[in-house]
Each structure stands twice: as structure tokens, then as C-alpha cells.
Amino acid sequence: MRLIIMALMGASFALFGSLASARAATPINPQADMKAFQGYFLKRFPKVPLAAYVNGPYNFSKSEADQWKQIMEFPPYQFALDTGKSVFNTKFPNGKDYASCFPNGGVGIAQNYPMFDPKTGRVVTLGIAINRCRVANGLKKLKLTTGPMADILAYMTSTSDGKPINVVVPNNPKALAAYRAGKEYFYSRRGQLNFSCASCHVQEAGMHLRGNVLAPALGMTAAFPLYRSKWGNMGTLVRRFIGCNKKVHSVPAKPDSAAYRDLAYFLTYMNNGLPVSGPGARP
Amino acid sequence: MNLRASMLGLSLLAGLGVAGVGQAATPAQIAAGQKIAETTTLGNCDACHMFTGATEAGNVGPALQNVKSMVPNRKEFYAIIYDEEARNPQTVMPAFGKNHILSPEQINDVIDFMYTK
Amino acid sequence: MRKTAMMAVAAIMFAPLMAQAGGPSKANSAKAIASAAARIKIAAGMNDQWLATLAAFKAANAAQAKGDFALAQSKAMTAATLANLSIQQASAQKKLWVNEVIK
Structure with a gap:
């Protein structure tokens, strides 16, 4: 056991050493990322039109969509x-x-x-x-x-209902760095359960985790803030980030942290062109 | 270096974990395994896997039916639950053993339970 | 039977670690808590702290305050182990995340 711990510590030191080289500049091209991101989902779910992604899980479960229609007669928000x-x-x-x-x-x-x-x-x-x-x-x-x-x-x-999402990443090194940090956060596995945001909301999008549909990452930010039946009240995108972090047994970041700001920046940029549809309602 | 270290860890711990090979599972072990499999804070297997008796099971992972023919080798089954990412980097299955979510004994109880499915 | 056998094996495997860390005493458990705290700080800096790490660390401090130094030491060691795993995870992800990017 001691041997294993020593071996693991050695491995982690070795990785620390190579951190700098791993960070070596990869070109940052938000526009190309966004095109690929939207294209990935459109190709994978050809029956779901781009604008419909703002309706999240309701594209993937008839029973949830039917319940939603009923709920929206008296919107909970x-x-x-x-x-x-x-x-x-x-x-x-x-x-x-x-x-x-x-x-x-x-x-x-x-x-x-x-x-x-x-x-x-x-x-x-x-x-x-x-x-x-x-x-x-x-x-x-x-x-x-x-x-x-x-x-x-x-x-x-x-007051922005239906307007196309229009997040801008200016050609400024700090803006590009924030975008890149958000992207890295989104794709990095973390927590004792070892999930990234992408594990559930890209790789397993549309599948069921227990009774709930895992919503695709595309369109996800458009309906916030939202009334979630599970919460019994309203919540912001940051509240959802915190919930997801806890779900993978990870200590959440602070609500106003750089990590969550940058994640929201990246994730909302991926939704550029989709219509704002908040406030929303989710199971 | 990293890979070799974790392989060493895996083989040592896998050896420890499958100490019970060859002994028939007791009803108590099977019941303990079921509890672990269906408890959210423990195995939470049914969040992703359908198996008979599970309520509101998910479909992220394969349905667990005829498990003995799916994974006839107990050692291999243990390795899947211990750290499937070591075998398949793309998997979203948590490393229940490596990340200390379940103890070796708990993993063995889950295997005993799943072998009844 | 299986349980006893495994506990025996575990005891043998853990023995050198415990011997190295020193038997339960206030000083030794305090040392274990301090070393866990250092690992926890590194994990936090990498944006990857596990809930279980902090839970074990809290339990270690509570046991230390109550004078249960054996428990304090073992909980602190658990916290350090979990923190090391999350540090290892975060370090590995620095390289691996790009493989997940939609291209």
C-alpha cells in the first residue's frame, strides 16, 4: 500500500512537471468551436431543429413534454x-x-x-x-x-424573449483566456465520480439518468433563470452549476468565481444565434 | 510512469479484492449488494443501469441482464467496477474502487448481487 | 470468512504505513492533520476538491478535539489519500480534457 501511494505521488509530481508544456498555446477560435458544437448536436439529433434546443429535455421525452405543456398553462415562474x-x-x-x-x-x-x-x-x-x-x-x-x-x-x-443570443469574445488576450478557461472547465472531469460537464451533457445527452433526461449542452443556458420543480423555486445558471458539481461529489466553486464566470461565458457563447427563452420551467 | 503506477495499484488491489473467488455468495452478501446498488450515496447503479427490481432506472449504461454471461470472469467484473476508465478512457462509469467510493468488500457484494440478475 | 481474510491482508498492508506515521498520539495525529491540510490546499488551487475529502478532514479535526487521536489520524490519512487522488485527477485532466472537445 505504501508502495502504491509512493508510486501515485511520484506520478503526480511527474505530471506537475509537464504542466507547463501541456498548457502550450493551442489556437483559440471561438467561432469555429461554436460551429462545431452546434453542428455536432444537429447531426446527432437530426429531428431537433437548432432553435428547439432551448427547450432542453422536452425534445427527448414525450411524457416530460406533455407535463410541461400542462404546467405552462400557469407558468410556475x-x-x-x-x-x-x-x-x-x-x-x-x-x-x-x-x-x-x-x-x-x-x-x-x-x-x-x-x-x-x-x-x-x-x-x-x-x-x-x-x-x-x-x-x-x-x-x-x-x-x-x-x-x-x-x-x-x-x-x-x-424582455429579451426570442432575441438571438449574441455573446462576444473580443480579440483581447484576457477575453480569449477566459473563454479558454471556461472551455477547459466544461471538458475536464472532476469530483470523486469523475465526470465532466461534457460527460453528461454531450456524451450522454438525451439519455436517462434515473427518470430524468440529460439535457444537451446546446441550448442549456437559454432558459435560465428557471423554475425547477425539484427546487420548488427559481434558480440561476450558477445554482445549476453548483448542483452539478455536488452531484459528481465535487466541492462547488464560489458563485462569483472566475471558474463559473468563464464557464458561463463559454457555454453561452456556444448558444449564439439561439433564441433567449427564459425564464423557463424544468422538472 | 503514470500508467504503470496505476496498473500496479490495480493489480495489487484487484488481487486483494477477489479474495473470495470460488466461494458461494451468502444471502446476506447478496442482500448487502442490492442495498449498495440501489442506494444513491453508495453504488447508485440504477441511476444509469436497468436491472430487474430497480425503480426509475436510467439507460446511460447497458442494462444488466444475464450478468453471468455478460461478464463471466469475476476478476474482470471487479476491474470494471474498480476503475473502468483504465480499460476504456471514454467511459463515464465512476471508478468506484480507485476513488474510494466503495470498499473492496462492497464491490464484491455488488458483484454477488449482480450475478443473481 | 472473506471479510476476515481481507481484513487480515489489509492490516498487513497498512501496518508499515501506520508504523511509519507513528502510533496514535496527539502529536502524530496533529502531524497527519497538518499534512492532509497541505494536500487539501493544493487540490483547492486546482479547482478539484472532493466532498468526501472535506468530510474526512472535518471528522479528523472533530476526533482530535475530542482526544480520539487514533480516529483523528486515520481520518486525516483518508483525507490526504482522497486529496491526492483529486490532485492526480486534476493533473491528468490538464492533458486529457482536449480529447473530449467537440471538433
């Missing part, structure tokens, strides 16, 4: 949407409002997020932009996973 709209339109104590922080008063802009911020060199999700707005106006940050943040996101996203 309606309350969050209404609350979010009134919060969004309520003035801050200093007399300003959310609209003052965003282009076009915050209406019809959700399709452009996550966005690279050249000033900080970091990716900014719409949730993080909302928190920046609050801090700039003397208010505390909101939790990025659920609650009031999900409500405001539900409203802002609804």
Missing part, C-alpha cells in the same frame, strides 16, 4: 417574473434605478451576457452586472443563486 419587474422598476434610496446602470434602460439586453469587461479583464454575467449596479448605488450585493436575484433576472431575461 410567473410570480418571480412579476416580482422581478416591480423590483426592477423601484427606485433605489438615492433616487436612481437599475435601468440607469444598463444600456437601453436594461430592456432587451440579456442576450448580450455574459460580457467581457475590458476594464477589469473579467467576465461579467448579468447577475454580476446587477450586483455591480447595486453596489454603485450604495446597496448590498444579492445572492447570485436564487431569491430576488433570480426574480430580477427573470424579468430582464423576459
Whole structure:
């Protein structure tokens, strides 16, 4: 046993040594990645048109799709949407409002997020932009996973309903590095169960994990924030990331971490051209 | 280096794990195996594999029927559960033994249970 | 029968490790906890910490606080083993992830 541990430690040191060379520059071409990503799913599931991927699991299970149609007669996110709209339109104590922080008063802009911020060199999700707005106006940050943040996101996203997702990766080394880091995160196995995001949402997409369909990674970000029956309330994309990490027995990253910002950046970029369809509802 | 190290680990541990070859499984071992196979925090086998008696089983992995003819060699079956990635880099099956999710005894109990399917 | 045989084998295999780490004492278990903490820090830096690692580490600290140094030492060793596995996984993935990319 001691021998094995020593051998394993030796192996890991050897790998550390080769880290630098493994990181050697591979060309970063987001546009080509996106074309290949969308093409992969279109070829694999020829019956599902590109825009329908925003409906996630419902393309792959008639029973789930039938239940969804029933549920959508009284959308479970309606309350969050209404609350979010009134919060969004309520003035801050200093007399300003959310609209003052965003282009076009915050209406019809959700399709452009996550966005690279050249000033900080970091990716900014719409949730993080909302928190920046609050801090700039003397208010505390909101939790990025659920609650009031999900409500405001539900409203802002609804004003972009049907607009094509349009995430931009500018030709800036930090933006390209963030995109690449998100891509690496998506494809890297982690956790005691040794899954990557891609293991379930690319390789096994459309299959059943217990009773649930594994949604394809294509279209996945389009319906957030969403009401999930399993949660019994609203949640953001970050909340889903945390859930997936825990499911593979991995300690989740912080909601505003670079890891999750970059992952959202990559994953949403892969959905460019698909229509925004949030807020959504899922089993 | 890495491959050889893990192969060494695998063969040593596989040797330890199949200590029970040749002995008939007891009903208690089979029952323990079933519990492990159907418990989410342990084997959670039915999340991905269909087998008779499983409720709401998934279909990510192959259905487990006539398991004795699927994997007649117990040592090989142990290796699949221990670390299938070592045999097939593309697999999404977790390395239950290598990653200390199940103990060697628990893996053997699961094998005893699956051999009744 | 199978169980006893395996425990005997395991005891023989673990014996040198325990002897090397020293028998249960407050100092030895503290040393094991410190070395687990160092591995955990590396795993965290690689964005790949396992839930079970932190659970074992927490149990080690709880046992240490209660004066159960044998348990503290064994839990700390479990935490270090799991942290090493996740470090190994993260290191391997630095090379392997590109094989999974849709091209």
C-alpha cells in the first residue's frame, strides 16, 4: 500500500512537471468551436431543429413534454417574473434605478451576457452586472443563486424573449483566456465520480439518468433563470452549476468565481444565434 | 510512469479484492449488494443501469441482464467496477474502487448481487 | 470468512504505513492533520476538491478535539489519500480534457 501511494505521488509530481508544456498555446477560435458544437448536436439529433434546443429535455421525452405543456398553462415562474419587474422598476434610496446602470434602460439586453469587461479583464454575467449596479448605488450585493436575484433576472431575461443570443469574445488576450478557461472547465472531469460537464451533457445527452433526461449542452443556458420543480423555486445558471458539481461529489466553486464566470461565458457563447427563452420551467 | 503506477495499484488491489473467488455468495452478501446498488450515496447503479427490481432506472449504461454471461470472469467484473476508465478512457462509469467510493468488500457484494440478475 | 481474510491482508498492508506515521498520539495525529491540510490546499488551487475529502478532514479535526487521536489520524490519512487522488485527477485532466472537445 505504501508502495502504491509512493508510486501515485511520484506520478503526480511527474505530471506537475509537464504542466507547463501541456498548457502550450493551442489556437483559440471561438467561432469555429461554436460551429462545431452546434453542428455536432444537429447531426446527432437530426429531428431537433437548432432553435428547439432551448427547450432542453422536452425534445427527448414525450411524457416530460406533455407535463410541461400542462404546467405552462400557469407558468410556475410567473410570480418571480412579476416580482422581478416591480423590483426592477423601484427606485433605489438615492433616487436612481437599475435601468440607469444598463444600456437601453436594461430592456432587451440579456442576450448580450455574459460580457467581457475590458476594464477589469473579467467576465461579467448579468447577475454580476446587477450586483455591480447595486453596489454603485450604495446597496448590498444579492445572492447570485436564487431569491430576488433570480426574480430580477427573470424579468430582464423576459424582455429579451426570442432575441438571438449574441455573446462576444473580443480579440483581447484576457477575453480569449477566459473563454479558454471556461472551455477547459466544461471538458475536464472532476469530483470523486469523475465526470465532466461534457460527460453528461454531450456524451450522454438525451439519455436517462434515473427518470430524468440529460439535457444537451446546446441550448442549456437559454432558459435560465428557471423554475425547477425539484427546487420548488427559481434558480440561476450558477445554482445549476453548483448542483452539478455536488452531484459528481465535487466541492462547488464560489458563485462569483472566475471558474463559473468563464464557464458561463463559454457555454453561452456556444448558444449564439439561439433564441433567449427564459425564464423557463424544468422538472 | 503514470500508467504503470496505476496498473500496479490495480493489480495489487484487484488481487486483494477477489479474495473470495470460488466461494458461494451468502444471502446476506447478496442482500448487502442490492442495498449498495440501489442506494444513491453508495453504488447508485440504477441511476444509469436497468436491472430487474430497480425503480426509475436510467439507460446511460447497458442494462444488466444475464450478468453471468455478460461478464463471466469475476476478476474482470471487479476491474470494471474498480476503475473502468483504465480499460476504456471514454467511459463515464465512476471508478468506484480507485476513488474510494466503495470498499473492496462492497464491490464484491455488488458483484454477488449482480450475478443473481 | 472473506471479510476476515481481507481484513487480515489489509492490516498487513497498512501496518508499515501506520508504523511509519507513528502510533496514535496527539502529536502524530496533529502531524497527519497538518499534512492532509497541505494536500487539501493544493487540490483547492486546482479547482478539484472532493466532498468526501472535506468530510474526512472535518471528522479528523472533530476526533482530535475530542482526544480520539487514533480516529483523528486515520481520518486525516483518508483525507490526504482522497486529496491526492483529486490532485492526480486534476493533473491528468490538464492533458486529457482536449480529447473530449467537440471538433
